[in-house]
Amino acid sequence: MDEEEKNEFIDYLNDLDKKADTLDASVHLYAIEEARLNNVDVPLDNIYNCVRKDYNECTGKDADDKAILYKYLKEKERYNLLNILIALIIKNMLEEGHYKDLFVLNNFELFNYTIMLESLNLLDTDNLEGIEFTKITDEEINVIIEEFLIKVDPTLEWLSIYRNAKASGNIIEIDKLSNGDKEKYKKRFGKLENCCVLDDETPYILLENSNTLKYIRSFFHEFTHYIIMLNRKIAYPSPFFSEYPSIFYERYLIKFLSDKGFNKEEINYLIKYRDIHTSNNSFDISIILGYIKKILSGKNITEEDEIINYTTHINSLSVETLEILQQNLTNIDIMDATTIMHHKCDNTCDILIKYPYDFNDVYSYITGKFFSR
Helix, strand or coil, X not given: CCHHHHHHHHHHHHHHHHCHHHCCHHHHHHHHHHHHHCCCCCCCHHHHHHHHHHHHHHHCCCCCCHHHHHHHHHHHHHHHHXXXXXXXXXXXXXXXCCHHHHHXXXXXXXXXXXXXXXXXXXXXXXXCCCCCCCCCCHHHHHHHHHHHHHXXXXXXXXXXXXXXXXXXXXXXXXXXXXXXXXXXXXXXHCCCCCEEEEECCEEEEEECCCCCHHHHHHHHHHHHHHHHHHCHHHCCCCHHHHHHHHHHHHHHHHHHHHHCCCCHHHHHHHHHHHHHCCCCCCCCCHHHHHHHHHHHCCCCCCHHHHHHHHHHHHHHXXXXXXXXXXXXXXXXCCCCHHHHXXXXXXXXXXXXXXXXXXXXXXXXXXXXXXXXX
16 A cells, blocks of 8 residues: 555554444454554554453453453454454445345355366376376367357357457467567566566466467466456456466366366366465455355354364265365365364455455456356
């Protein structure tokens, strides 16, 4: 945020601090988290005094250490804060007229879950090192790309965007550039690697073309960024949400390639690569979709329900599926459901506080594309 925005934010936090006695404890946590996540040094003394008073009444002890008070407040109010943040998402979507996006929530959540589950079912635990990918001609690559674009978007808007990007030179294959052009583009874009960059308000896709399925996967990852950059409303989403659409369409592409009968080992490699390389700064919005669904059903999100649902889900998985998850996706500790659910809740709260509007834009854009048929 710039200096003017920072000063406005400080005024807002100080105003909350003045009203501390009239605010709920979850709002106290909200204010503290906003200041922490935005690196703004506001003491919030009145809010901490309220927390100190509550701490004394509940524990019979006194404490003026803000770290102790923060930990106490976090443990007590994390799920209340999460309920507030999810309710705000729903309120914003309704105020912006996104009724349809909420209406198709169940369909999208099911579609998203199915894509992820079918990707897992395609994956095995064999050692995939040293896989030799079959070479594909440029013409064959173009046919696959166009077929998938038509499947994704029968309106043919994305197909038109793809063809225009090719014709206008906005898709740059790095390996086919001369040394002189490589230096020119590296100086112009600041880097020369698989990525999508915005240059003078125009997006460009930079890719190494291996003439294999790996190139097609990388292309669709970057093409989704390209599409979003063209949509000025969400041209600069936070890193937490900007990766989600690209990963979503990658998984959809992998299922498409599997259905087309491509080599199973190559498909396994693509799935394993994606799940290992999904960085910590990306966020699967299916977590938020589940929370929204719970609030829309008239229920609050509670720690007890989250732990029960998680434990039930883990216990329902086969030994083979658990092995795949542990080896290829994440380090799942099924012994400590409480810690895992706290991390899930805290991570969601942090992201929704720091980037309050990005989820609405990204989710609405994706659902609009899938369910406007």
